[in-house]
Amino acid sequence: MQQLESDAKNSQSRTELEVSKAVDKEKKAFNEIISANNAELSKRNEEVMRLNAELEKAQLKGQLELREAVSQVEKERDTQKAEYEAKLKAQQETLDYYKELKIKMSTKMIGETLEQHCENAFNMIRATAFRNAEFGKDNDVREGSKGDYIYREKDVDGNELISIMFEMKNEMDTTATKHKNEDFFAKLDKDRKNKKCEYAVLVSLLESESELYNQGIVDVSYDYEKMYVIRPQFFIPMITILRNAAMNSMEYKRQLAEIKNQEIDITRFEERIEDFKTAFSKNYTLAGKQFNNAIEEIDKTIDHLNKVKENLQKSLNNLRLANDKAQNQLTIKSLAKDNPTMLNMFNELEEK
Numbered sequence: 455m456q457q458l459e460s461d462a463k464n465s466q467s468r469t470e471l472e473v474s475k476a477v478d479k480e481k482k483a484f485n486e487i488i489s490a491n492n493a494e495l496s497k498r499n500e501e502v503m504r505l506n507a508e509l510e511k512a513q514l515k516g517q518l519e520l521r522e523a524v525s526q527v528e529k530e531r532d533t534q535k536a537e538y539e540a541k542l543k544a545q546q547e548t549l550d551y552y553k554e555l556k557i558k559m560s561t562k563m564i565g566e567t568l569e570q571h572c573e574n575a576f577n578m579i580r581a582t583a584f585r586n587a588e589f590g591k592d593n594d595v596r597e598g599s600k601g602d603y604i605y606r607e608k609d610v611d612g613n614e615l616i617s618i619m620f621e622m623k624n625e626m627d628t629t630a631t632k633h634k635n636e637d638f639f640a641k642l643d644k645d646r647k648n649k650k651c652e653y654a655v656l657v658s659l660l661e662s663e664s665e666l667y668n669q670g671i672v673d674v675s676y677d678y679e680k681m682y683v684i685r686p687q688f689f690i691p692m693i694t695i696l697r698n699a700a701m702n703s704m705e706y707k708r709q710l711a712e713i714k715n716q717e718i719d720i721t722r723f724e725e726r727i728e729d730f731k732t733a734f735s736k737n738y739t740l741a742g743k744q745f746n747n748a749i750e751e752i753d754k755t756i757d758h759l760n761k762v763k764e765n766l767q768k769s770l771n772n773l774r775l776a777n778d779k780a781q782n783q784l785t786i787k788s789l790a791k792d793n794p795t796m797l798n799m800f801n802e803l804e805e806k
Contacts, residue, residue, distance in 0.1 A: 544687065545685065545687060548685070568623075568657065568659065571686055571689075572603070572622060572657055572686065572689045573589075573603070575689055576589050576689070576690065579690065583694075584693075586607055586608055586609070586610075587605060587606065587607040588604075588606045588607070590603065592604050592619070592645070592649065594649070596648040597644070599641060599644060600645060601642065601645040601649065602620050602622050603620040603622070604617070604619055604620070604649060604651060605620065606618075606651075607697065609704060611708075613704075615697070615701065615704060616652060616653070616696055616697055616700040617650070618651060618652070618653045618696065619645050619646040619649055619653070619655070621638060621642045621645070621655070621656050622658075623635070623638055623658045623659070623660055625659075625660060633660055634660060634661060635667060635683050636674075636677075638656060638658075639656070639674065639681065640678075642654045642656055642678075642681065643678040643681060646680075646681075652680060652700075653680045653681070653682070653696055654678065654682070655692055656681070656682070656683045656684070657684055657685075657686055657689055658683055659685070659686065667683055667685065670688050671688055671691075671692060671695075
């Protein structure tokens with residue numbers, strides 16, 4: 455029993471020692487894992503802190519850029535607002551000026567003043583900006599109608615660059631019957647087509663309270679092709695816009711003209727070929743007829759010569775027969791056969 459108890463104690467001690475060793479080993483391994491995880495966690499925390507710092511930096515930079523962008527937009531907005539207000543002020547001053555003129559002038563004088571204003575505005579920069587342009591009154595009445603002014607410009611090669619039919623309309627504020635801009639669209643379009651102009655522009659002070667027409671340049675080509683309505687202050691800018699657009703498209707027009715000229719040359723060449731073929735065919739037909747006539751004449755001549763040949767052959771045969779008769783039958787005795795005197799003489803000769 456003592457031995458068994460001693461063995462049991464020893465066995466328990468060994469077991470406890472082994473368990474203690476195993477626990478220490480597992481604890482050591484666990485501590486190593488914990489240490490490794492703590493190191494990785496520390497590394498991750500440092501990375502997170504770095505990313506947070508970069509994020510804060512990026513946010514700060516983005517806020518600065520956003521503020522700068524907002525500031526730039528605000529500056530542009532203020533600039534555009536100032537420009538718009540300046541234009542609006544200039545437009546209002548122009549309208550006020552013309553309203554004052556309307557009060558002081560008759561209806562005819564108002565219309566002539568608007569025309570004179572546009573003509574003066576053009577002539578002021580004509581020598582520098584529009585050297586190759588023609589601008590003047592339209593005095594050619596066609597189908598009972600004419601426009602006010604016509605603008606035409608050509609390039610250095612003499613090709614028409616642009617043409618504009620202008621109509622100027624104004625009226626006094628005290629006029630009982632108020633006209634609208636659209637009242638003159640049909641006539642202006644007719645005048646444009648009669649004078650073969652590319653564009654039609656109505657320079658108008660009618661409907662002075664209209665927000666549509668007071669904005670400056672109004673495109674009404676949805677009703678009438680290539681037609682615009684402008685206020686007088688946009689007279690020169692309108693010409694410049696249309697002129698620049700025409701100059702940009704001039705190269706394509708020039709190329710198109712070259713292609714058309716090439717097509718005309720080809721057509722003329724083909725026409726010349728057809729003319730040559732027609733003339734050659736006619737000459738060939740005439741030569742064929744003459745050739746056939748010559749052959750017929752040759753055939754007739756051959757037939758005639760054959761007949762002459764036959765006649766000559768017949769004559770030769772007759773001559774041969776006559777010769778044979780002369781050689782064989784023509785003798786002295788035969789000739790004196792019916793002549794006794796001659797026979798006696800021949801007999802005497804023979805005897806002698």
